[in-house]
Amino acid sequence: MKIPFSPPYINDAVINEVTDALKSGWITTGPKVKRLEELVCEYIGVPNSLCVNSATSGLILALKWYGIGPGDEVIIPAYTYAATALAVVHVGATPVMVDVNDDFNISVSAIENAITKKTKAIIPVDIAGWPCDYDDIIALAKQKSNLFTPQNNNQKKLNRILVLSDSAHAIGAKYKEKYVGTTSDICVFSFHAVKNVTTAEGGVVCLNLPKDAFSNNDEYAYLRCYALNGQTKDAFTKSKAGGWKYDIIYPGLKINMPDVLAAIGLAQLPDYFEFILKKRAKIYTFYQTFFESKAWAIIPPYKNQDKLSSCHLYALRINGITEEQRDSIINTVSQKGVAVNVHFQPLPLLSLFKDMGFSITDYPNAYKNYKCEISLPIYPQLTDDELHYIVDTIESAVLAQL
CATH class of the missing domain: 3.40.640.10 (Type I PLP-dependent aspartate aminotransferase-like (Major domain))
Incomplete structure (x- = not known):
């Protein structure tokens, strides 16, 4: 797939x-x-x-x-x-x-x-x-x-x-x-x-x-x-x-x-607020339901009494892994046909900002979030079969590293 x-x-x-x-x-x-x-x-x-x-x-x-x-x-x-x-x-x-x-x-x-x-x-x-x-x-x-x-x-x-x-x-x-x-x-x-x-x-x-x-x-x-x-x-x-x-x-x-x-946006915007946003939320909650029972998963926030996400990204974090392990998980998942991403490399890791004098050691939480983050596909065209394939592929790749 x-x-x-x-x-x-x-x-x-x-x-x-x-x-x-x-x-x-x-x-x-x-x-x-x-x-x-x-x-x-x-x-x-x-x-x-x-x-x-x-x-x-x-x-x-x-x-x-x-x-x-x-x-x-x-x-x-x-x-x-x-x-x-x-x-x-x-x-x-x-x-x-x-x-x-x-x-x-x-x-x-x-x-x-x-x-x-x-x-x-x-x-x-x-x-x-x-x-x-x-x-x-x-x-x-x-x-x-x-x-x-x-x-x-x-x-x-x-x-x-x-x-x-x-x-x-x-x-x-x-x-x-x-x-x-x-x-x-x-x-x-x-x-x-x-x-x-x-x-x-x-x-x-x-x-x-x-x-x-x-x-x-x-x-x-x-x-x-x-x-x-x-x-x-x-x-x-x-x-x-x-x-x-x-x-x-x-x-x-x-x-x-x-x-x-x-x-393009003129046609999309009404559809977005009418049903696309709801579809993204449905996929987001599917991921939440699957990963919240996994001891190794740190699920991203979705809603609380003050905030509600637009569900643009599903930023999953894997508890206790290194950056190298995260990269290995991504390689395994990609080989299985699932395109994932990382959002984002903290700015102090990039050459331009290193040259300006910024050091990642000054931003420990930024690095802690980054080193174990994997962004999963989330868009309205995803089918139920594809969603189950994604989470099963992620879990298999993670367990192989733990």
């Missing part, structure tokens, strides 16, 4: 929506992007959202919006994908890595210890779709406002550390009965090919700025312009009769999402 790790969910609705975009003659940013943005707002409950070409670009855009650059520090978890740190690097700021909890997510106490007068933002990451401790993080940002010295108008309006969530994995996750996206100042979701909702490549920036200090509509307009080279009109608007004239008012980026890709 051959079981891929994370194929995209493409049905007739997606094909029809993409075909409609192609037949319309308009394939770059236009009405389908705008409709996708509106749908994100409707489902998540945020005032505004802006589609961009990747979640990485969305993080960079948000950091630039807050005027973060050289001399500033941004606190991030050591356990995340490289894009979280690279967004900070690309705006010229300094990433400050802190350790994580046993649930993979950033430690609030570690954040508190890392805050300095240079701290301008915190980027919590909802690993595997499990929400971070947002109330505590927001409270900490407010509590430490006495250390915050604003350098521009947006920073003066907020007058504290920005909480910018990297929620690449977490669309559909809930924190205290609200969807992630409404739980931080700005939230970025990923629509990459392997995510719960995809546009092949893409992401969306959700604005949830305090209404007493900001007009989210105005900030959306600014970000939309900035994402199109600082141009006052997009190509669709310019194409209208007499609409050719435009201005460049910001030193912007070129990170807009095209309609032909937005069409």
